[in-house]
Amino acid sequence: MAESTIVSNTPTLLKYRDLDQRGSVIAEYVWIDGSNGVRSKCKTLKKKPESVDELPEWNFDGSSTGQAPGDNSDVYLRPVAMYPDPFRLGDNILVMCETWMSDGKPNAYNFRHDAAVVMQAHAKHEFWFGLEQEYTLLGFDGWPYGWPRNGFPAPQGPYYCGNGTGRVFCRDIVESHYKACLYAGIAISGTNAEVMPAQWEYQVGPCEGISLGDQLWMSRFLLHRVAEDFGAKVTFAPKPIPGDWNGAGLHTNVSTKEMRADGGMKHIEAAMEKLAKRQAEHMDVYGEDNRQRMTGAHETASYDKFTWGVANRGASVRVNRACAEEGKGYFEDRRPASNADPYQITGIIVETLCGMVDG
Ligand code: ADP
Ligand code: MN
Ligand code: MN
Numbered sequence: 312m313a314e315s316t317i318v319s320n321t322p323t324l325l326k327y328r329d330l331d332q333r334g335s336v337i338a339e340y341v342w343i344d345g346s347n348g349v350r351s352k353c354k355t356l357k358k359k360p361e362s363v364d365e366l367p368e369w370n371f372d373g374s375s376t377g378q379a380p381g382d383n384s385d386v387y388l389r390p391v392a393m394y395p396d397p398f399r400l401g402d403n404i405l406v407m408c409e410t411w412m413s414d415g416k417p418n419a420y421n422f423r424h425d426a427a428v429v430m431q432a433h434a435k436h437e438f439w440f441g442l443e444q445e446y447t448l449l450g451f452d453g454w455p456y457g458w459p460r461n462g463f464p465a466p467q468g469p470y471y472c473g474n475g476t477g478r479v480f481c482r483d484i485v486e487s488h489y490k491a492c493l494y495a496g497i498a499i500s501g502t503n504a505e506v507m508p509a510q511w512e513y514q515v516g517p518c519e520g521i522s523l524g525d526q527l528w529m530s531r532f533l534l535h536r537v538a539e540d541f542g543a544k545v546t547f548a549p550k551p552i553p554g555d556w557n558g559a560g561l562h563t564n565v566s567t568k569e570m571r572a573d574g575g576m577k578h579i580e581a582a583m584e585k586l587a588k589r590q591a592e593h594m595d596v597y598g599e600d601n602r603q604r605m606t607g608a609h610e611t612a613s614y615d616k617f618t619w620g621v622a623n624r625g626a627s628v629r630v631n632r633a634c635a636e637e638g639k640g641y642f643e644d645r646r647p648a649s650n651a652d653p654y655q656i657t658g659i660i661v662e663t664l665c666g667m668v669d670g
């Protein structure tokens with residue numbers, strides 16, 4: 312890939328990557344910042360940790376990430392999950408962290424904490440989530456990768472699941488990200504080219520409870536890092552290009568133990584009634600600028616009114632045909648935007664279906 316000002320030199324990097332670390336392990340601590348981005352910094356550990364509980368708490372300057380005021384800037388990083396590092400290899404790890412304040416309260420952008428509490432209260436229902444992460448790759452200039460400069464490609468049609476020059480852009484990035492996720496142990500379940508050229512999707516799941524959010528955030532970190540190697544930018548904006556170009560979503564597939572068992576359809580129907588009553592609250596946490604995407608066109612539903620239907624891609628929630636026929640399975644909440652926080656999405660779904668506390 313050309314057209315950027317990157318000055319990386321991968322063959323030289325590889326020479327150093329393979330040097331013996333003499334028993335030390337590098338841990339890359341990853342957290343979510345104040346503007347839906349991922350930040351990270353790394354730390355040397357004397358030995359390989361056996362579990363996440365062995366990892367030390369750490370901190371960073373929250374005034375530099377929009378997460379704390381300058382006069383009280385320390386934000387604490389508490390490790391919650393760890394994964395093999397696909398960039399450094401060996402025993403090196405990536406560490407997903409929660410952010411905490413010195414007064415013992417979660418940081419304002421720590422949405423994981425509340426979600427984990429409500430999920431713990433309802434663990435017996437064994438919630439599974441599978442999210443379809445759509446995104447768009449941009450060149451260094453911020454225009455979709457492979458699009459004519461100052462212009463547009465031919466209208467949508469040949470690009471979705473497309474193959475061949477002019478039909479697909481940046482497959483090398485997508486392939487590299489897929490492998491990086493598998494190496495890290497992320498439950499990536501597939502990937503496909505999307506309707507707008509340079510737009511892609513991958514799915515993570517099904518994962519139980521809070522681990523979906525952990526894995527999806529780590530997969531976003533990996534995507535940014537892989538794209539960095541190729542000199543491309545990643546945007547999760549739900550409507551990156553106005554007009555007759557598809558938006559980007561984060562379809563959220565959901566099931567409980569009861570929905571997956573025989574007769575589960577009645578539990579799905581009961582869930583639909585509960586979701587219908589809380590449309591506005593869900594939309595509040597289903598991503599920024601989602602109104603631009605949810606126009607009713609391009610396989611989206613109304614922003615303001617909840618609907619559901621079997622095999623209906625124009626409804627807020629779709630129940631797939633196989634589920635309706637077997638009378639059990641899962642439902643797909645199509646409302647979340649691509650930039651939504653998976654902890655907030657999955658947290659509010661559990662709360663809406665089961666309540667705040669165990670009952
Ligand atoms: P679509 O047909 O909407 O494009 P995808 O195949 O892209 O659907 O994604 C479906 C997602 O549903 C996958 O992430 C998968 O892991 C998830 N999924 C499958 N079964 C379940 C289940 N029982 N509960 C929750 N999620 C599930
Ligand atoms: Mn410093
Ligand atoms: Mn999909």
Ligand code: MN
Nearest residue numbers: 443445505512
């Ligand atoms: Mn899609």
Ligand code: MN
Nearest residue numbers: 443562643645
């Ligand atoms: Mn979908």
